[in-house]
Amino acid sequence: MDISVLVLVFSFVLMLMLSVPIAYSIGIATTLTMLFTIASGPAVTTVAQRMATGIDSFALLAIPFFILSGLLMGRGGIARRLIDFAKVIVGMFPGGLAYVNVLACMFFGAISGSAVAATSAIGGFMIPVMNKEGYDKNFNTAITVTASTTGLLIPPSNVLIVYSLASGGVSIAALFIAGYIPGILVGLGLIGIGAGIAIVRKYPVGDRYSILEGLKKFLDAIPSLLLIIIVIGGIIAGIFTATEASAVAVIYSLLLSVIVYREVKIKELSQILLKTVETTAIVMLLIGTSSAMSWILSYENIPQNISSTLLSLTESKILILLMVNLILLIVGTFMDMTPAILIFTPIFLPVVMNLGITPLHFGIMMVLNLCIGLCTPPVGSVLFVGCGIGKTSITAITKSLLPFYVIMILVLLLITYIPWLSLALPEFFGY
Amino acid sequence: MQKFTKFLDKSLANILIFLMAFMVLVVTWQVITRFILREPSSFTEELSRFLLIWIGLLGASYALRTNAHLGIDLLSQKLEGFNKRVLIVLVNILVILFSFFIMVLGGFRLVQLTFTLNQISASMGIKMGYVYLVLPLSGILMIYYSLLSIVETLLTKAGGRIDRSYDKGLV
Numbered sequence: 001m002d003i004s005v006l007v008l009v010f011s012f013v014l015m016l017m018l019s020v021p022i023a024y025s026i027g028i029a030t031t032l033t034m035l036f037t038i039a040s041g042p043a044v045t046t047v048a049q050r051m052a053t054g055i056d057s058f059a060l061l062a063i064p065f066f067i068l069s070g071l072l073m074g075r076g077g078i079a080r081r082l083i084d085f086a087k088v089i090v091g092m093f094p095g096g097l098a099y100v101n102v103l104a105c106m107f108f109g110a111i112s113g114s115a116v117a118a119t120s121a122i123g124g125f126m127i128p129v130m131n132k133e134g135y136d137k138n139f140n141t142a143i144t145v146t147a148s149t150t151g152l153l154i155p156p157s158n159v160l161i162v163y164s165l166a167s168g169g170v171s172i173a174a175l176f177i178a179g180y181i182p183g184i185l186v187g188l189g190l191i192g193i194g195a196g197i198a199i200v201r202k203y204p205v206g207d208r209y210s211i212l213e214g215l216k217k218f219l220d221a222i223p224s225l226l227l228i229i230i231v232i233g234g235i236i237a238g239i240f241t242a243t244e245a246s247a248v249a250v251i252y253s254l255l256l257s258v259i260v261y262r263e264v265k266i267k268e269l270s271q272i273l274l275k276t277v278e279t280t281a282i283v284m285l286l287i288g289t290s291s292a293m294s295w296i297l298s299y300e301n302i303p304q305n306i307s308s309t310l311l312s313l314t315e316s317k318i319l320i321l322l323m324v325n326l327i328l329l330i331v332g333t334f335m336d337m338t339p340a341i342l343i344f345t346p347i348f349l350p351v352v353m354n355l356g357i358t359p360l361h362f363g364i365m366m367v368l369n370l371c372i373g374l375c376t377p378p379v380g381s382v383l384f385v386g387c388g389i390g391k392t393s394i395t396a397i398t399k400s401l402l403p404f405y406v407i408m409i410l411v412l413l414l415i416t417y418i419p420w421l422s423l424a425l426p427e428f429f430g431y
Numbered sequence: 432m433q434k435f436t437k438f439l440d441k442s443l444a445n446i447l448i449f450l451m452a453f454m455v456l457v458v459t460w461q462v463i464t465r466f467i468l469r470e471p472s473s474f475t476e477e478l479s480r481f482l483l484i485w486i487g488l489l490g491a492s493y494a495l496r497t498n499a500h501l502g503i504d505l506l507s508q509k510l511e512g513f514n515k516r517v518l519i520v521l522v523n524i525l526v527i528l529f530s531f532f533i534m535v536l537g538g539f540r541l542v543q544l545t546f547t548l549n550q551i552s553a554s555m556g557i558k559m560g561y562v563y564l565v566l567p568l569s570g571i572l573m574i575y576y577s578l579l580s581i582v583e584t585l586l587t588k589a590g591g592r593i594d595r596s597y598d599k600g601l602v
Contacts, residue, residue: 017503017506018521018525019503019505019506020526021502022500023491024500024526028525031533044532044536044540045544046537048534048540049537052484052488052541055488056480060483064486067601152602162601243458244461247455247459247461247462273451274444274447274451276451277486277493278599279499279599280483280486280487281486281487281494282500282501282600283600283601284483284488284491285487285491286501288487288488334503336601337600338501338600378505379504379505381599
C-alpha cells in the first residue's frame with residue numbers, strides 16, 4: 001500500500017470521528033489524496049466536475065420523485081387504512097397485533113420507501129394500541145423498528161437506486177424485483193419470532209372480521225396499494241422506466257392525497273417540496289463527492305489491491321463473503337445506509353465478482369446487511385426514531401431487539417449463500 | 432445581518448421549491464409526450480438532468496443551513512461546553528475549506544473552462560458553463576452559512592447546532 005491510500009483512509013476516518021458531515025469528509029479526503037498524484041489546479045477542478053457529472057443521470061431522477069410521492073402518501077390516513085387491512089389478514093391470531101404491525105410496516109415501507117417514515121407512521125399508531133392491549137412496550141418498539149426496514153428491500157426503494165448507480169448500472173428494475181423475496185423473508189422471520197414470543201407471553205388474540213367487513217377494509221386500502229401495483233407492474237411489464245414510474249407515482253399520490261383523501265392541503269405542498277429537496281440534496285451531495293472518490297479509487301487501483309489481498313488470505317468463497325458481511329455489519333452500526341453503499345460498493349463489488357457473485361445478488365445482500373445496522377446502536381436512525389415513538393430508551397430496548405437481530409442475520413446468511421433467493425424472480429421476468 | 436440572512440433563507444427556499452416543482456412538471460411532460468402524444472419530447476430528459484444538478488447542489492447549501500447532512504455525531508454528543516464549541520468551529524472550518532477550494536475555486540475554473548471551450552449541451556444547446564455555475568454559487572452559500580454557524584456558536588453559550596435529528600436521509 002502506498003502513501004496516498006493511507007492518506008485517504010486516515011483523513012476520512014479522522015473527519016468522520018470529528019463529526020464532519022460524511023459528504024464533506026469524502027470530498028476532503030479525496031482532494032487530499034488527489035494532491036499526491038496531480039497538480040492542485042486540475043485536482044480541484046476534477047473534484048468539482050465529478051461532483052456535477054456524478055449527479056448527471058436520468059436514472060437518479062427517480063430518487064426525488066419517490067421521496068416526494070412517499071411524503072405525499074406518508075400521511076396518517078393511509079397508514080391507518082393499511083393497518084386495518086393488515087388486521088383483516090393476520091389480526092385474528094394470538095399476538096395478532098404484532099403481525100399486523102409487521103405487515104403494515106411492510107406495506108407502508110414499500111409505499112413510502114422510508115423505514116423512518118414507516119416507524120413513525122405505523123409505530124406511532126400501533127405501539128400505543130399494543131401497549132394498551134398488554135404487550136410489552138420494548139417488544140412493540142423492537143418489532144416496529146426491525147419490520148420497518150423491510151420497506152427498503154420491498155420496491156420501490158431509493159437505496160436500491162443508489163446501489164444501481166454505485167455498482168455502475170445494475171438494472172433498477174431487476175433490483176426492484178429481486179428485493180421482494182428477501183424483504184418478505186425478513187418480514188416472515190420477524191412474524192415468526194413475534195409469534196413465538198406472543199405465545200409464550202400469552203398476548204391477546206386480535207379481532208376477527210366478518211367477510212363483509214374484511215372486504216370493506218380491503219377496498220379502503222386498495223387506492224394506496226394500487227400505487228405499488230402501477231409502479232412495479234409498469235416497470236415489470238416494460239411500460240415505464242423507473243424514472244417514468246416515479247413521476248407517475250408522484251402524480252398518482254398527488255391526486256390521491258390532495259383530491260381523493262384530502263390528507264394534504266394545497267398550502268402544505270410547498271413545504272413538502274422543500275422537504276423533498278432537502279433529502280434529495282443530502283443524497284446528491286453524497287453521490288457527487290463519492291463519485292469523485294470512486295474516480296481516485298480506481299485511479300489508484302485500490303479495489304484491485306484489496307481484492308488480491310483478500311484473495312491471498314483465503315480463496316474460500318464462504319469465508320470471504322462472511323468477512324465482507326462482518327465488515328458491512330460493523331460499518332452499518334456507525335454509518336447511514338446511503339453513504340455506506342456509495343463508499344463500499346466500489347471497494348467490495350470487484351472482490352465478490354471475482355468469486356462469481358453477480359452485482360444484482362451483492363446489492364440485495366448489502367442492503368439487507370445495512371438494514372440491520374439501522375436498528376443497532378451506537379448510530380441507528382430507525383432505532384433512534386423508534387425509541388422516540390415508543391417512549392423507551394436504547395438501553396431498555398436492546399434485550400427485546402436481540403431475537404429480531406438473530407432472525408435478520410439468519411435471513412442475511414440465507415440471502416448471502418443462496419443466490420437463487422435474490423435472482424429467481426428477476427430471471428423469471430427476463431432480467 | 433439577521434435581516435439579510437432571513438431574506439437569503441427565504442429566497443433560497445423559494446427558488447428550490449420552484450426548481451423542484453418545475454422538475455416534476457418537466458418529467459411529467461416527458462411521460463405524457465411519450466405515452467399520450469406518442470412523440471417523445473427531446474429536450475425534457477436533458478433539462479430534467481440539469482435541474483437535478485441544480486437542486487442537488489444548491490439544495491446541499493440549504494441542507495447545510497438546516498443541519499441535515501448525515502454525519503457520525505458520537506464525539507459531538509459526548510462533548511459539552513467549551514470543547515463542544517471548539518469542535519463545532521473546527522467542523523465548520525473544514526466545511527468552509529472544502530466549499531472554498533473545491534466548489535468555489537474548482538467550480539469557477541470548471542465554469543471558465545467550459546465557457547472557453549464553448550461546450551454546449553447535446554439536446555438543448557445551452558452552454559454547459561451555466562449548468563456548472565451552481566457549484567461556485569452553492570459554495571459561496573455554504574461558506575456564508577458556515578461562518579454564520581461559527582458566529583452563532585461563539586456568541587451563544589449553547590452552540591448545539593451540530594446535533595442532527597435522525598429523520599433525515601434516505602432511509
